Amino acid sequence: MDFLSPTSLPDALAARAEHPGAVPIMGGTDVMVELNFDRHRPPALLDLTRVSELATWDRVGDEIRLGAGVTYSRVIAELAAELPGLALAARTVGSPQIRNRGTVGGNVGAASPAGDSHPALLAAHAEVELSSLTGVRRVPAAEFYTGPKRHAGRPDELVTAVWVPAATGPQQFSKIGTRNAMVIAVAALGLALHPEQRSVGTGIGSAGPTPLRARDAEELLAAELDWEGRADVPDPVAEEFGRLVAAAASPIDDVRGTAAYRRHALAVMARRCLAWAWAEAQGREGPRRGEG
Amino acid sequence: MTGTTETTGTTRVGAPGGVGESPLRPDGILKVTGEFAYGSDLWMDDMLWGVTLRSPHPSARILKVDITEALRTAGVFAVLTHDDVPGQKHFGLEHQDQPVLAVDVVRYQGEPVALVAADHPETARQAAKKIVVDYEVLEPVVDARKALLPDAPQLHPHGNLVRHVRIRTGDPHPSAEVVVSGDYEVGMQDQAFLGPESGLAVPDGTGGVDLYVATQWLHVDQRQVCAALGLGPDRVRLRLAGVGGAFGGREDLSMHVHGCLLALHTGKPVKMVYNREESFFGHVHRHPASMHYEYGADRDGRLVYARATIHLDGGAYASSTPAVVGNAGTMGLGPYEIPNIHVDCYGAYTNNPPCGAMRGFGSVQTAFAVEAIMDKLAEAVGLDPVEIRVRNGFHEGSTAPTGQVIDSAAPVAELVQRLRAMPLPPDDGGELDLRRLPGGVANTTHGEGVRRGVGYAVAYKNVAFSEGFDDYSTARVRLAVVGHEPVVTVHTAAAEVGQGLVTVEQQICRTELEVERVVVAPKDTQVGSAGSSSASRQTYVTGGAVRAACQSVRRTVLARAAQRLGVDAATLRLAGDAVVDDLGAVAVTLADLLGTDEVEDTVEWRHRPTYPIDPETGQGNAHVQYAFAAHRAVVDVDVELGLVKVVELACTQDVGKAVNPSAVVGQIQGGSTQGMGLALMEEIQIVAGRITNPSFTDYLIPTILDTPPMPIEVLEYADPHAPYGLRGVGEAPTISSGPAVAAAIRAATGLDLRRVPIRPEDVTGTR
């Protein structure tokens, strides 16, 4: 197996174009598992850890450009204010070791329906930046995930960043696992309120072939929330929101949980996330970010 | 090993670091710094790597095995099938029913079919894929109860029943004022030890072999390896490699015979290491159980009768199923006095993964049923869970269901009363800390839906081997003077699997011989059998053997000194580097007395005998000693999402004598966590005979964030029959913790939860 280790982005893109069979590797927390289980025998690995351009983030206008190589630990430590939903999601990933090593870019590259970044990225209306020798393009997260572990990137492209609008309203993320840490999501939900657009973003994880948005639920809330007066959300609205989130999912029974439980849990998480987010919007309570 | 050796003239009793203290483990620093060599670290320069080709089917006939292509692969030295097994083709702990390599049929997914040795593990793996096996796939038998029906396909020549234990006492048709009943199920738990199966077989060039292997009982391995290889025990020598946990999962053979076959065939050392996935197929698991229980009591809650039918799924081969059935049958009614008893406990063959020994051995499963039934009874008669156990619990002099009278402490009432007296953890008010809530930092609740519950459970467990087994251990102890300092060497074959037996061996030598420096010789078959590191027995049995060997060495040394000095040996004793008189004054130094001589003795030591049970009534003095533990679990359950946070898991346990107090607490913490894991999450999931979660991604064990504070009270009521009065410690806490957690979840939810692990689906009605 060849090991390609470019040290600049142009070199990395050139290597990508020249060796379309080479598997990009960033933190390696997905790639090495695949190799160890012998699920994959790529002719080459394309190591991106020496490409320093990927491991930075910047604020560009109202957006954060989050380099593909930024780790979860850094998202938690450096971006909790701008990207609260993603930071909450990052906090739930694996263990400290995995968070030190694993990256949002790798999560996006793997495009697993259980990846914890996706619900937060979907809810925040993020876009994925794809680069190749022929140019750079941005694909909205909602169009990026095309199937189980498949995405819209071409074989000559690399994920170079995700662009996420800096939060202008409350964001929440909630994830079910059958133990209290270090667990793959049985179901996950991201919620972002966008007060100036008076819109709502949602993202569903682990409850369909790809990460999903609950568009009907978003529209319901956008219409029903009292953006001006910030009056309490009527119970029937919260109930209906939960129901629509659950309805947007297409879960299956598997070793981690039943489809029925996943739908049920999504409805509960949706109601709770809405309550926490709206309480924050009302100025009653700050967002909870986990501890430590 | 703290402190310094006391020299002449002192009257210290025992060297520092003796029995009752908690000295540093001899392997402790290496382990915590990552330098300890485990079995998977074994290495020789010219070694080959062995891999195992396993059956993908739970049940199939093998029509043909073609190894041609595999053998042709460059770098491959051998490809072996059952044709290459020179001795007996079947092995097993109790019944020799398991093929070394499959012969004509496979009975479970993962059954070894062929072996490959190559100069690189990758080469060996690729070559194994080139072995062509033609299978005629059969419908697997996957239900233990159905396996025992007359029309079930017979998986073995002697049928599908491995063992049936009956207990019959008192009135065969009893009646009672209050009757409670229920059906309970326990899923298949895995030992989930962190160091996978591993070993290195080294041919000696003259037809024999040395096997370095991570195991629990060197001599029972040796016996089986010898039989399969057709060699005598002098030609097959075993040495314990570093063991990364065992919990029963290393009682059966894994790579032992396979590695030796490849080594003898190729004339080269062969290393085999399972990866995590293979490990799930490479060892036995805890028997899943389905249990029907009915208890009758008077209006005061005093038990009148018990009826139980227990089915244990033994999987494809017997392993230790007979003994597990023995335990579940004889102790399956819990530590309670019951005058009229009717128990049927069955172990069956199926095409599920083989099940055998795991910490708690038959008692873990039944405790879930018993303790749930006791809570039901408490509710039916209006008592609380502690009071019902106080009223019915064993005490010294109680009669067990086998008719055996319990002849040492059995403090069930005190254990639960002490738990009740412990302060309850506060209800979390104040600052929100997600780590303290169900779901943890995954942010599923800020308190919504959270209900608290408290549950109690008691356990008892036989220590050491039962039912007439000749259970002994062998210890060789040597005293010599090295550079003016006395040094004791202790040599046993008892496997150190992480529990700290090596420390205990040192402690006993220090106490008995008053010498601080104690060297633990490598564990191997150059000394007699120590029996297994299981059944909570090694501190008792090997500890007893080490003590007896020390006493013998001491007698010899004192006799020699007495002769030299012309005094009565009874006036002398050992103290540090000298023999002292009854005033504590140095009579002669050991350097003077022994010079370059060594005093050594080897002792075989047995606990008092046990007896078989009557096959019709289950009566007999089957067990040598019982260990008792109890737990109180406090849980917070998010009843809307079905997620659980164990807030606190308090334990009381009678250990007779805490030979090493910090090791005792360590065993209680570890056992409590493992039992809690079964209540909440640990299950090998099987669909149509196939394991669907053979990885730590989906076989979940508790993390430190799932592990609650554990207030522990250790009681020391000496057992007059046991060395130092000690009781085996390792298993009892594994038994009561899970049922306590389950009881607490029932209390929090109001649900009659009858299956463990309790999944979120069970709490939310979405299974």
Ligand SMILES: Cc1cc2nc3c(=O)[nH]c(=O)nc-3n(C[C@H](O)[C@H](O)[C@H](O)COP(=O)(O)OP(=O)(O)OC[C@H]3O[C@@H](n4cnc5c(N)ncnc54)[C@H](O)[C@@H]3O)c2cc1C
């Ligand atoms: C013990 C453990 C626990 C885990 N827990 C979680 C969890 O709780 N939640 C969760 O979501 N995930 C979890 N994971 C999975 C993994 O850690 C995450 O998906 C992580 O984000 C992957 O990042 P990485 O940098 O390690 O990616 P890598 O493994 O390096 O790559 C992942 C995938 O993305 C591709 N890739 C990487 N970089 C690029 C790029 N720039 N352009 C195009 N493709 C690229 C790779 O080819 C590969 O297919 C866990 C993994 C382990 C081993």
